[in-house]
Amino acid sequence: MKIKFGMVIIVTILLSNLLPAQTVVVKENNDKVLLWIEAEAGNIIDPMLIHDTEKASGGQFIEVRGGNNNVENAPNDGLAFYKFTIENAGVYKIWGRVNINMHDEDAFWVKIDDENWAKWKGIEVGCKWHWDEVHDTQKNNQVMTYNLDAGSHTLVLTYGMDQTRLDKWLITNDLDYNPTEAGPHTEAIIKSSPKMPIVNNTVRFDGSASFSTEGSVVTYNWDFGNGEKVSGVSAEHTFSAVGKYPVKLVITDDAGLTSRLTKTVTVYTEEPVACFKYSPDRAKAKEIVYFDASESFNANGKIVNYKWDFGDGSLEEGVIAKHAFATSGEYYTTLTITDKTGKVKSEKRLITVITGIPKKIIYETDMCLDADDVGALAMLHGLANNNEVDLLAVCFNEVHPSGAAAIDAMNTWYGRGDIPIGIYKKELPDPDLSFYLDALTKFPHDLDRESALSAVEVYKNVLSKQPDKSVTIVSVGFIVNLYDLLKEDPDLIEQKVAELVIMGGPRGGGFNLGRHNTSSLTEYLLEHWPSPIVFSGAGTGIFTAEGLENTPKENPFREAYYQFFNSNFCQRHSWDQMAVLYGVRGVSDYFTELENVDRWNLKSGMRLALKTRLTKDAYARIIEDLMLKPPIK
Numbered sequence: 001m002k003i004k005f006g007m008v009i010i011v012t013i014l015l016s017n018l019l020p021a022q023t024v025v026v027k028e029n030n031d032k033v034l035l036w037i038e039a040e041a042g043n044i045i046d047p048m049l050i051h052d053t054e055k056a057s058g059g060q061f062i063e064v065r066g067g068n069n070n071v072e073n074a075p076n077d078g079l080a081f082y083k084f085t086i087e088n089a090g091v092y093k094i095w096g097r098v099n100i101n102m103h104d105e106d107a108f109w110v111k112i113d114d115e116n117w118a119k120w121k122g123i124e125v126g127c128k129w130h131w132d133e134v135h136d137t138q139k140n141n142q143v144m145t146y147n148l149d150a151g152s153h154t155l156v157l158t159y160g161m162d163q164t165r166l167d168k169w170l171i172t173n174d175l176d177y178n179p180t181e182a183g184p185h186t187e188a189i190i191k192s193s194p195k196m197p198i199v200n201n202t203v204r205f206d207g208s209a210s211f212s213t214e215g216s217v218v219t220y221n222w223d224f225g226n227g228e229k230v231s232g233v234s235a236e237h238t239f240s241a242v243g244k245y246p247v248k249l250v251i252t253d254d255a256g257l258t259s260r261l262t263k264t265v266t267v268y269t270e271e272p273v274a275c276f277k278y279s280p281d282r283a284k285a286k287e288i289v290y291f292d293a294s295e296s297f298n299a300n301g302k303i304v305n306y307k308w309d310f311g312d313g314s315l316e317e318g319v320i321a322k323h324a325f326a327t328s329g330e331y332y333t334t335l336t337i338t339d340k341t342g343k344v345k346s347e348k349r350l351i352t353v354i355t356g357i358p359k360k361i362i363y364e365t366d367m368c369l370d371a372d373d374v375g376a377l378a379m380l381h382g383l384a385n386n387n388e389v390d391l392l393a394v395c396f397n398e399v400h401p402s403g404a405a406a407i408d409a410m411n412t413w414y415g416r417g418d419i420p421i422g423i424y425k426k427e428l429p430d431p432d433l434s435f436y437l438d439a440l441t442k443f444p445h446d447l448d449r450e451s452a453l454s455a456v457e458v459y460k461n462v463l464s465k466q467p468d469k470s471v472t473i474v475s476v477g478f479i480v481n482l483y484d485l486l487k488e489d490p491d492l493i494e495q496k497v498a499e500l501v502i503m504g505g506p507r508g509g510g511f512n513l514g515r516h517n518t519s520s521l522t523e524y525l526l527e528h529w530p531s532p533i534v535f536s537g538a539g540t541g542i543f544t545a546e547g548l549e550n551t552p553k554e555n556p557f558r559e560a561y562y563q564f565f566n567s568n569f570c571q572r573h574s575w576d577q578m579a580v581l582y583g584v585r586g587v588s589d590y591f592t593e594l595e596n597v598d599r600w601n602l603k604s605g606m607r608l609a610l611k612t613r614l615t616k617d618a619y620a621r622i623i624e625d626l627m628l629k630p631p632i633k
Contacts, residue, residue, distance in 0.1 A: 023256035024084050025184040025214060031090075032174040036183045037082050037155075038257075039097075039166040048078040048159060052262055056129060056167040057097065057182040059260040063166070064159035071160045074109035074117040082155040082169065089150045090173045093143060094134040097168040097182070100125045101572065102564070103435050104369055107160025110134050110144070113153055118144050121160060125435075127570030129167050131179045145175070186212040188249045188261035196299035197267050199242050205235045205249075212253035223248040225265075239267040272298040272339045274347040281622055282386060282585070284356045285328050291321040291335075298339040305338040311351070328355040350589040358390040359584055360470050362462065364455075365576070366477025366512070367407065368398040369432040371564040373476055374410070375545055375627050376576035378557045381414040382629030383584050392471065393462045395422040395455040397478045399431045406440035408447040409556045414631045421447055422458030424480050428516045436563035443556040455481035456488060463496040471496050474583040476503040476576035477512055483521045486529060494530035501534050503579040526607070534594060536582055536610045539575030543616075544624045546571045551628060577623045582610055590614060590622075 022043075025036040040050045040060040047065035064078050086092070100106045100123050107121040118136035135141045155169065170179050189209040197203040207220045222235045225245035230237075239245060245267065250260040276293040283289045293306050308316040310323045311331035325331060331353065336346040363380055367373035383389040394411070396403045404423050411419045441448075453461075459481070463471060475482060482500070486493060504512045513522040526533065548558040549569035562569060582591060594608035612619070 022082065023258075025255070025257070027184075031088055032177075033086065033088055033172060034174065034177065035084055035086070035169075035171040037084065037169040037171070038185075039080070039168055041082075041258075042157075043079075043081040045077065045079045045081075048080055048157075051165075052260060054261050057185040058168075058258060059188060061099070061165050061167040063164065064162050066162045068159055069161045071107050071119065071121060074111075074119075074158055076158075078159045080157040082157075083152060084155065084171060085152045086148055086173075087150055088173065089148060091145050091175065092148050092171055092173045093145045093175060094155070095131045095170040095172070095179055096120075096123075096134060096166055097129050097170075097179075098123055098132050099127070099129050099165040099167065101127060101163065101570065102370060103433065105161050105163040107164055108166065109158045109160055111156050112146050112148070115146065119160065123164065125564075125566040126568050127565055128568075129182070131170070184214045184257065186210070186214075186217065186251055186253050186257045186259035188251045188259045190247065190249050190261055190263045192247070192263070192265060194299075196297065197239065197265065198299050199267050199269055200238060200240060202236050202238050203265065203267075205237065205247065206233070207249050207251065208233050210249070210251045210259070212251075212255070212257060214257060215254040217251050218254045219250075219252045221250045223250075239265075242267050242269055268299040270298075270300045270343075272296065272301070272303060272337050272343055272345045274335050274337045274345040276335045276347060276349070278333075278349075278351065279625075280386070281625065282352055282354050282388060283325070284354055284387065285326060286324050288322050288324050289351065291323065291333070293319050293321075293335050293337065296335070296337050298343070301339045301341055301343075303337050304340050307336045307338075309334040309336070325351070325353045328353045352585075352588055354386075354388060356387045358384065358387050359472060360390050360392055360466060361583065362392050362459070362471060362473045363394045363580075364473055364475035364477060364481060365394065365396060365407075366398045366432070367396065367403060368400050368434040368437060370576075371436065371545070371561050371572055372539070372574055372576040374436075374557055374560040374564075375572070375574065375623070376474075376476055376580045377407070377410055378627040378629075379577050379580045379623060380584075381411075381416065381631075382626035383580075384414070384416070385629050385632055389584055391416065391419055392466070393420040393422060393458050395458060395481050397424050397455070397481045398434075399424060399426075399428050400434050400437050401449050402434070402437040402441050403449070404452040405445050405448045406437045406556070406560075409440050409443035409445040410560075412444050412446075413554070413556050417444075417446065420458045420462060421452055422455030422481070423449060423452045425454045426480070428478075428480070430516060432515075435566075436560040439559055439563045440556045443554070443559070456484050459485045460489060460492065463492055466496050468495055469498045472499045472501065472583050473497060474501045474503075474579055475512075476579050478516060478518055479513065479522050479525050480516075480518060482529075483518075483525050486525055490528070490530060497531045499532050499534060499583075500529060501536060501579050501583040503536050503539075503576050505535065505537050532606050532608065534582065534608045534610055535597065536579040537575075538610065538612045538619075539573050539578045541616050542574040542578065542619045542623065543571035544574045544577065544620050544627060545569075547624055547628050551630070557627070574620065574623050577627070578610075578612075578619065581619070581623065590619075 022041040027034040106123040121137040191206040248262045334348045365373045592611040597607040
């Protein structure tokens with residue numbers, strides 16, 4: 001059906017397989033037409049998935065399930081179909097509202113009706129939703145235009161690469177129009193009270209602030225995350241158990257546009273909740289540690305007393321406390337709070353006081369395509385500032401010509417320009433591009449690819465000078481350098497290396513352990529490497545690096561992320577940083593006990609998998625703090 005609102009026409013098309021009706025908002029101005037379609041409103045076929053996020057128009061976007069990639073040919077699965085009708089024949093083009101966090105995660109296939117597929121690759125990178133014209137990389141990135149007759153047509157999308165996200169379509173015959181905003185949409189807004197609800201007490205929800213840009217909101221559907229659902233602009237609900245509940249509001253306006261929002265509601269008991277934070281995360285003996293219990297609370301009362309037991313015989317009272325531990329070691333610090341009714345709760349945390357004797361680290365990196373390698377190197381320098389790391393060498397296992405110079409520039413920024421840098425001097429099939437390495441060569445450095453030694457030479461020179469079983473290698477890239485070292489001098493590895501930490505899956509697959517046709521090399525290394533290997537696969541959803549915007553422009557780490565995100569400051573997953581965190585600080589209070597990986601039938605303790613203990617936000621705070629440490633003057 002069509003509903004006219006002045007110069008706006010809403011077209012609703014009923015789709016198959018029980019999906020909701022697809023709504024097309026048509027805006028007309030003389031002979032110019034704009035057709036807006038939410039990406040999630042089409043006929044979406046697995047493995048293309050619909051995801052919720054309040055940052056997308058309508059609260060949803062589409063993205064193929066991870067691991068699905070095909071940039072050679074348009075795949076036959078993961079299709080999304082959109083039907084639309086035009087009354088004015090003519091030349092049309094297509095815009096997509098997209099979110100691309102990384103180069104090489106930037107491809108869809110698109111066509112209209114029975115025309116040829118356009119490989120829509122090279123989509124502009126940026127951490128925010130933005131509009132990009134559908135173009136065809138097979139035709140020198142030519143912006144696609146379509147001669148369409150009046151009548152019905154079908155827009156078809158399928159995946160090119162995973163992590164390429166689509167929020168919305170715009171189909172228009174106004175070839176000069178450049179969309180900047182989200183376009184016609186509804187937005188669900190949830191207000192709730194009290195802010196800290198208690199089990200078996202009433203919680204009030206209000207959706208009246210929700211709105212539509214095209215009409216009036218007519219339906220409000222609530223899902224309280226515990227199987228109970230109601231309708232209405234407002235609602236009251238009682239949760240019968242403590243916990244976190246994903247409360248969802250779905251609204252629809254009188255034109256058929258839909259939006260949804262999920263708000264996590266935490267339901268508490270009447271007992272107080274004790275929690276505290278402290279800094280620095282790793283202090284040295286006699287260094288002051290600051291403790292803060294201000295985030296402790298009672299949902300139904302006031303905290304009247306805070307007592308600290310630092311685990312070394314020292315006691316203190318107050319919301320804020322400070323303490324210096326006399327010697328290095330591990331101390332269980334306990335916070336005990338009392339509310340006005342006399343209820344008492346405690347939290348105990350492990351505080352690690354470091355010896356000040358740095359851990360010997362060699363960093364093995366493919367710093368090129370992604371930027372988390374940069375963040376991991378920044379972490380290592382931050383840890384070195386705290387006397388936790390002696391960074392013996394950095395070895396580069398990609399072949400980008402600017403790699404050595406860029407790494408040297410980053411080391412130089414921290415006043416450590418004399419750290420040896422080794423590079424892979426052979427060839428790699430299909431070498432990766434980089435969108436930041438060249439820019440870093442403009443920063444002060446005195447090493448380049450021609451003057452750098454091979455990684456194997458650096459390993460042999462550096463390892464031979466270290467005490468036995470004293471060196472940890474943190475490998476966050478490909479294993480080509482380590483493979484060559486293993487083939488050339490396995491005895492040196494067995495004598496000097498205490499542990500190899502690999503950022504990758506414990507089954508030997510994934511990006512780092514298979515790209516550039518290295519799977520067979522990886523398999524050999526994992527079977528024959530003489531020291532224990534720990535696999536670190538965590539990092540997805542641990543977002544860091546946004547704070548680099550506030551560091552000096554002379555900081556090459558800042559510039560790397562800025563260039564990586566196409567002149568933006570954004571957050572990025574922290575896979576490589578998590579490997580460094582374990583490689584330097586060990587299991588400690590960060591990880592659970594390591595689990596044996598028995599694929600290679602080796603003795604217990606030789607191949608281990610890392611399991612996380614903290615929340616993603618907690619890891620992010622630790623990592624970001626280390627990444628932002630300035631050089632020591």
